[in-house]
Amino acid sequence: MVYRLKIQQIHSVCLFELTWGRSQCLQAQVFYPAQLETRYQQWQRAYLNFYRQALRGQAGTAAPVEGEQLGEKTALRGRPGATGVAATPVDWHQHLVDAEGQLLLEFHRWLKQGELTDIRRTLSITAKEAPVDLFLTCTPIEIARLPWETWEIGAEYGGVPIRISRSPINIPVTATAPAAQSGKTRVLAIIGDETGLDFSGDRAALQSLERLLDITFIGWTPGQDATALRTAICQAIADPQGWDVLFFAGHSNEADVVAGHIYVAPNTALSIYELKPYLQAAQENGLQFAFFNSCSGLTIADALIELGLSQVAVMREPIHNQVAHAFLLTFLQSLAHHEDAHTALQAACRYLKLEQHLTFPSAYLVPSLFRHPDSVPFHIPERGWRQELRRWLPSKQQAIALGSVLVLSVIPGAQEALLSGRLLAQAMYRNLTGQMPTAPPEVVLVQVDEASRRRAPELVNISPINQEYLADLVDSLSRLDATVVGIDYLLDLPNPEQSQVLAAATRRAVGESEMWLIFSAILEGGREISTHADSQIISPNWAMAGYTNAPNWYMALPWGTETCQRECPFPYLLAAAAQASDSQAFPQPALTRQTSLRSELITTLLDSDIPSHQTLARRRILPVTTIGGKFRQRWLRPILDFSLPPDRIFHRVSAYELLVDTVDDETAEAIAQSSVVLIGGVGYVEGGVDPLSTDISPNPPTIAYWRQWKRDDSEEKTFAGVEAIAYDVHHFLQSHYVTPVPALWVVGIAAGLGAGITLYGIPQLNSSRQGLWLLAGATAGYGWLSFQLMIGTGLLLPWLLPSATVWIYVLPKIWRLPT
Template sequence: MVYRLTVHKIDQSCLFDLSWGEGQRLTASVVLPEGLLSLYAAWQRAYLGYYKQALRGRAGGAGQVVAPAIDWHSQLVQAEAGLLSEFHTWLKQGDLYDLRQEVVAAAQAQGVAELFLTCTPLDLARLPWETWELGAPVQIVRSPATIRATTAHRPTGRRSKARVLAILGDETGLNFSGERQTLNAQRRLLEVQYLGWQPGEDPIALKQRVCEAIADPLGWDVLFFAGHSNEAALVGGQVAIAPQTTLTLKDLTPYLQTAQQRGLQFALFNSCSGLDIAQGLINLGLSQVAIMREPIHNEVAQAFLVQLLQRLTQGHNVQEALHGACQSLRAEQSLTYPSAYLVPSLFRHPTSVPYRLEPQGWRSRLRRWRPTGREARIVAALALVSLIPTLPPTEFPVSPQAWLLDRRVLAQAVYRDLTGQLGDDDPSAVVLVQIDGESFRQWDISTYHPINRAMVADIVAALVDRGAAVVGIDYLLDLAQPEQDEQLNRVLTEAIAQQQTWFVFGTVRQNGRWLPPHPNVIDPDRVLLGDAWLPWRRVQPYRPHSDRPGPFSHQLVVAQRLRQRRRTGTLFGPQPTLQGPPLAEQVRRYPQTHELDLSPRATLHPITELSYDAWQHWLQPILDLSLPPERAFTAIPAWSLRQDAAASPDFKDAIVIVAAGGYEAAGLAPDGADNLVPPPALRYWRDRTLHPATHFTGGEAHAYMTHHHLAHRLVIPIPDLWMILLAAVGGKALSLYLGDRPYPRRLVAAGLVAATAGYGLLSLQLYISAGVLLPWLLPSLAVWCYSLPRLRENTDEPR
């Protein structure tokens, strides 16, 4: 809980105004003791008397040192005790009880409470408020009365080392070797750049060099100043950068604002009387400033810096380190440096986070890459979306991956169309013979289910007459039709015996067994069986070491390749006959992949098989509907085969598929199960030909798959989850990179937009050129979600 306490002196009283939370407030008015400011003045005289020989603000004496007539050490210790006694007694007054109790109770309940203290006028601010005995859980930090600018919240892990600009000012009567030694000892964590006056340097040139260094485009994490400084209310304080050469905060304002926008987090003025400087810097939007409220002895300043840096390098934040350094001066060096612990103060912007040095080493570098809570939630959400199974709506009502895949293939179809990359494959290599409603009318058949065997026999006979050597029948013929089976059997056996025609029959698993054609139709050992199951928008993979039949389209291509080997004179290899070993066994023993020029992508990938357990289809080829149907296969209605064979095309080099062509009762059940909802890409192509798609049949899917096998056009989708994780790494790298360097926000945003668009175009082209589908949307969202916070905070343009 953050508490804000304003103490304002009005005549002889002080108004204490405590606010916190959502508008809660307590006020109290107490009389300022008449002797408190006098005791402070007495302490200040003793302090200056003791430290007069080497204060940062006055030159040390030369020649022989005369022993002081006054025991300033004793005087200072007594003045300190008197001041603190009166000060603490005043703060323990009953009128302040409610304020104290509210802060202490909150600190005890929550473990710690921050009390931002603002004191006006300046005489009141000089009192040692940090010694207020409220208890360890209450951290007192100062804040000015006027704050016009906001401060940027800079996350940790911005750079491998903190960049420190060390300005060493006028060294007259001082010695900065201690500061240099202390800063150089922390080179492992600090990247220090020193800036100081060189003898003979022009004062104007030096001022310009200091200003330009503060506004360095690479930015600074810490600004350190050592030398003489002083209060100057009208100009916000001043610092001496060379003999008789000073810069005021007013002079430095635009450069300090630029430095703050570029990442400046903490300023340490190891110099004298810095109250005006601290208040002015916080007013400009700097998040935290450490100063000395009084003149500081050269050795005390160096001892304080050693203690502060030791604690910062041990992982403490600035607030903890400054408190620890003051306690060390009080407990361990009070005899040498009495009252020195009362002088340092930390001012913070109320919305800031205490600055902390990032540790080094491989563990710390690894921690820089560790996702924040927000980043982890982003990746988890995107990963969850990517892992929702890609199933059709009938099986999984809400499937973002299915929706995204359809739109991705649609975008690919549009890209193909716009760029004219439609392929040069011969569409006549695959012929789809579609049995449609007109075909039933031509044969005068009114029963659609089951398919009429005599009609199938006529179609097969017509195909064989036209030279078809590989014929796939995408119908289940497992049940007997006594009146019609004999005619179909005669056509099939004659084609096998006389022309060695390859027949592939579709089959499905039912009750644990595969359904072959009925023996009255054809002996199952004389033909090949092909698994006719259609995975949604995917190509069914071939499983070489499985007892299940190969996919229907794969079996057709195997048959066509074996047929071609026979035609080119290679006698070795299986062929259809009415006798001998089962044809399927002969084909299974044949070395298919190498001998038959089949795509290795057609074989089930081990990763794909493992992903099935998680309802995923990683690396399983997709159905490439980005190709227009007329470029993938030739579709003809079955009734056209009743025309004169001489007027019809020759099918001897084609794979012919006989399948349902869209009639209402097509499919395993008489409910039109074979008529699927047309995918967006197919609708796009049909609309281009002015023939709107009303359905997408299983036969068309098998024809597409057969084309993919023949043309080696199996498109492998890279899993979204893989690319999301890769994008998260890239997004984290970009976030760290942007955090280390200031760039115009618009330039970075334009670069991200261009990179996102470029990646999209690259993925569209790789789909065509390499057969690889790179997901675009979810990985791009990951990169943007990582980068947007940096875009909001990392800019060298005024906000």
Template sequence: MISIDIDPDTELLPCDRIPPTATSLHLKVHRVEQTCLFDLTWGQGQHLAAALPWRSELLQHYQHWQQAYLQVYRHLEDPAPAPPVSPTSLRGRVQSSGGLTSAVDWSARLVEAEAQLLYDFHRWLRSPELFEIRAQIGHQAQGQPVDLYLTCHPLEVARLPWESWEIGSEFAAVHPLRLVRSPARIRAPANAPPPRRRPRLLVILGDETGLNFAGDRAAIGALNRLAEVVFVGWQPGCHSGELKRQIANTIAADQGWDGLLFAGHSNETALTGGELAIAPGVTLTVRELAPSLAIAQQRGLRFALFNSCSGLNLAESLIDLGLSQVAIFREPVHNQVAHVFLRRFLQRLAAHDDVHTALIQASQALKLEHALTYPSAHLVPSLFRHPDAPLYRIAPKGWRQQLRAWLPTRYEVAVIGVMVTLSLLPPLQRGLLDQRLWSQAIYRDRTGQLPAASPELLLVTIDNDSLIRADISNPRPMDRRYLARVVDKTAQLQPAVISIDYLLDRPLVSDDNILAQTLETAAQDDIWFILATYLDQTGQWLTPLPALGNPDWSWQGDIKLFGQGRLVPLLLSRYSPDWPLPLAYLMALADVLSSGHQSVDLSQGHQAVPAHLTSPRMQPASVTTSAYRLGQTWLHPIVDYSLPPQRLYSQIPAWQLLESSPPQLRQDYPQAVVMIMPGGYGEAGVSELNEDNFPLPAAMAYWRQRQAPANNSTVLLGGEVHGYLFHHFRHRHLVVPLPDLWLVLMAALLSKVIDQTSLHRRRQCIFLVSGSLLYAIISLQVYVAGLVLLPIALPLATLWFYRLPFLMRR
């Protein structure tokens, strides 16, 4: 034996790793006396049958063609002949057909006989009785590639050149239609062993009498960089029995084989499944090799190529034993033709084509490039295939090939382009976020994962009813006398902190003294005030009047809201006395400090606050800062409207507060923090009317319908946003959303990973459905447990659109 070790960077892709790429149709042709029965099956039990009269002229034309074929190649000169042991270079045992004169032009007769055979054969197949079957085959090839499995009986029918049947051209098929043969009897299933790291091919060199294997060895050199090739064969002085045992033992070797190639003489035999000439005067039948072949098949043998003659019985027997594909010549083949065919076949196999494509390409090369030198040679190669075995090929494994497998197709580029664009559109992102929080609210409600029912904040809303009852016709600016009454009544609740969500930057001389006195009086009862400030369009801070904002008992907080109340204000490093902290954050800070009578120096910004009120999520990440330049808010914490508002704060209209008794109020509203805020009237806002009223998030609408159906408001108040922010800062409840773009790209990558698996369409569909549901549930729970929002819609849409062509393939 000769062993050649070659490039391990390529492995032989096992059959179960090749996804099905073509529709399978099965055509059985059975001759009974003078009638041929055609039976076509496909899909899920679909079936067509037809009966066609047998034309005896076909056998006569075939015999004339065969006679001319044998005579042409018997007299064909070999430019590099073997020692003149035999008068022929045909790889088969052909009996003499009598004396012949040299004056006969057998090449011309062969061309004429081929034309006559194909003409009558194709005319017979175009009979009206077969139209429905032909039309169905052509129709199937309109949608996707078709593999037509042909089973013929008896042997004389199988000898006809069925591969030349051009059904696709008759019906203008859009996709390729390939004819492959399948034996009538297949008892062994197709095996699917695990992939082998290094492909292994066994080459058996048989009797070289009259032949020259130098061309075969040179052709096999095309695989020298892709596989480990082992040669075994007859050597001078080797006993026949010892040679048979050596071949049988090598075939059944423990390491196993991926492919088997035989070069030499072979013939058909009716009872032993074909025979191989392995040495001068020594033959080995398939029946003798059956035990070794069965073991080899279990150890990975998938494909066999017999670069020899008359292999119909050989192929049928080997497929019956469980091999996936067997390539043979149906007629005796000349030594030079065998070299040309093998060289082109192995070149295509080395280029990672499957064996069927390689055989078709090799046959086409004989037809188009060597028709004058080797006439009719393209008609004799055939491929037999196990119906349940995907086509055998050598899969690329180098880094370039691996990279190519991960590159997107044109369709995938279009899908990812659309999804990336959608993931970068702010209006669409706001809509998807709104629906995501709505689904999160439903999930929280159904699973009972809600915060404790103990609101820590009371919102006193000055709504339209309060304005009407107080005879206030123009609340811009808010009446300071009325505001003083509300502050005075609120102070009677004995809270620790009172926040006023109204700007007190402009003087109202007649009323300011009353409000100032009220604030001073409340401050003497250890009530801390958080007053509103705002940066206007000119870059000036609108701060409370000095008489209303004494720093001994008040802080000033920024009331600006971001993203229509959907984004949490972050604690930027520039915060200082000249750049106040967010209003809601100061409310949470004052609440924490009031319980322990601590104090902080806000001149140092947020760095001076207690550690349990800070979090890395309260400051923008570098990715977030960079995304701002692109108009994106990647990793910017969001306001969590999936939490029910009734669990975060209580609400009372100002008019009801003023009309209720202090003891009853203290009993009903024991909160330590109170915010006085606009209650939804149209004039609320700093620079524009209705500026303090935002569109109602879908999650808030869900909670109002569930817990406060009497509330018909369709707006989200700015004070309610501050209420959510107070809770988030107080408990460091900051939800960070992962960008849709990131998850879209990950979904595309996952689809390419799925491409590398062996999942068939049905299993892949089950995997996608179950995986999508599981991902949705996991993302909902990760939101609750980890405060991380995983997008659902666009990533799953990307994955499904990526897989759609494969799932729709019939």
């Protein structure tokens, strides 16, 4: 949870304003005690006198301090001070310890004023439930100099201590999200004026992390031109390759007008104002964190955050050379363990407080971290395949959501529903864009429907179908020059009288018209059951039978082309016969044949070098489909493409029209020109090849859609198996194979894509609104791409589950972006 606390001093009163959430706010007014200012000045005087030699940050000659002897050498490194008159030695260490205690006592007493109770309670209660980041803004600068980081506000009511960061009063730009790093963390280390100082410790501390950091040092060398040095530093900061971290060691100081100076060479300074365009370029190129291991950096930090840099660590007071080394070393050790910058700064301060308090008293009060309120604390990312894998893994909540998506992607019922909806969307897209086949349908469907039953008394008992009625249909089709005729009725029950009539009709059709006759069958126990064995309706030497067993709305594919010589799908045989009827290279039906027609047809099809024949011959159930079948999955099995309207698949004619010679010229020509004529039952529950059940189903949503749009002559609420076979035959004839890519596979790809976008794409965005627009646009774009891909290539990509997967990964990250 993020809270912002603004403290503003107006004369003798301090205004406290706590804001959080959705415009929630608490305010308080507290009297600012003059005693607190006095205690701070006493502490600062003792601090400066203790660390009296060469305070890092003083560009000029150090002034003499109380107790300093002429030319006196101290154990602490520093720039040589001016000589003066000997003074009485003073125990500034004890003075500093006492001043620190008095300052903190007065400071915490002031913060425990009753007027601040609501603010303290609100923060503490929240800290019990979740980690709290408090962003502190102080004005004027005198208030900012106080050690606010020592305010243990969360512990007052039993909560955990709250992390306190600082931020400037003016933040005109949003924070740039950290870019994903592909290699080592890049560090630009600017080594400033070393007069009176020794930065070898800083260099060694940075170089100790070379396994994690790619460090570039730049700084003054004796004899170097000051202007050339300034130019080199500015150009290095704005390097297009970008930096993750900007480090400065040297002298610096505050300056209101130009936001502070850093001293890069003897008597040579650069102001933050001068560096502004280069720092902005660095920030655009990925700069995340700046560390000024130098003196008096309050105005520097304010200025850098206002420029848009996400976080800056500075020293609020002058800092001694040895303190700076000790702090830096501990800070970098924490970063090396992949702690974030805030945690590392706190760890370094604890080290100075608990382990170095005798050597470096009060030094822990000086460091501060300034952050943009929308920033994420900087850290050095872990490397190695385990760490990289961990970055790509979902959170616990995301894993639960992804698990639900994965379950839906393998449940057969859910997949059928989603596939049905996907085809409906595809049909709407085709209808909207007009992307329809223009060729006339190659299949004619002679439907034995209710109209035919009303006109034929012999069809009152429709199951089993009256074979004499079928004989009349075969004769009529023979007269109309039908070439390939498929009969979608199972005739396995004995009926000698009717079978004799039908047998005579089939022989006439083959003998007089060389008609290809294919009867439907069912596959049971590894053998096809079609016409009754004693009926002599057909002979395998001049007619064929094929099984209709196939999952609903999937194409009936052979297990292998060679196996088709033993058992073969009914639609496949119809398509093969249609291709054979146009080629003299294939065997043709004849009553005089003495060998199996189907065996020779399949053999010739395998040997043909005609592309359309080869395409049909190669079409079979894939091994991956067989493997998926063991898990009740239909991986890569082509489906019936109901996104094509029925009027582009087949031409309907009612059976009774053939028998009363009322066929119009258009229908007669369609039959004569057709590749396949199908005879089957439509619109009544007794239709189909299975006498114990029906292959009449409720309309698939896509078929219902086309019938609403008058793209089918039927107004039935049901869809017959023979209509599905017509689609199947069309797809074989046109080599129109629509293959759904398994949702499970695409969800897996989408999970990787979503994780990649989260890691590498989201950090490039500036706001949650931009992210939401891009996410919605990408989702819509993927939908359009999947529509066009199916039309162009026949690959049917799922849309809903993969899109949901990407949203599960990406949306939480987008919500965390600034608004």
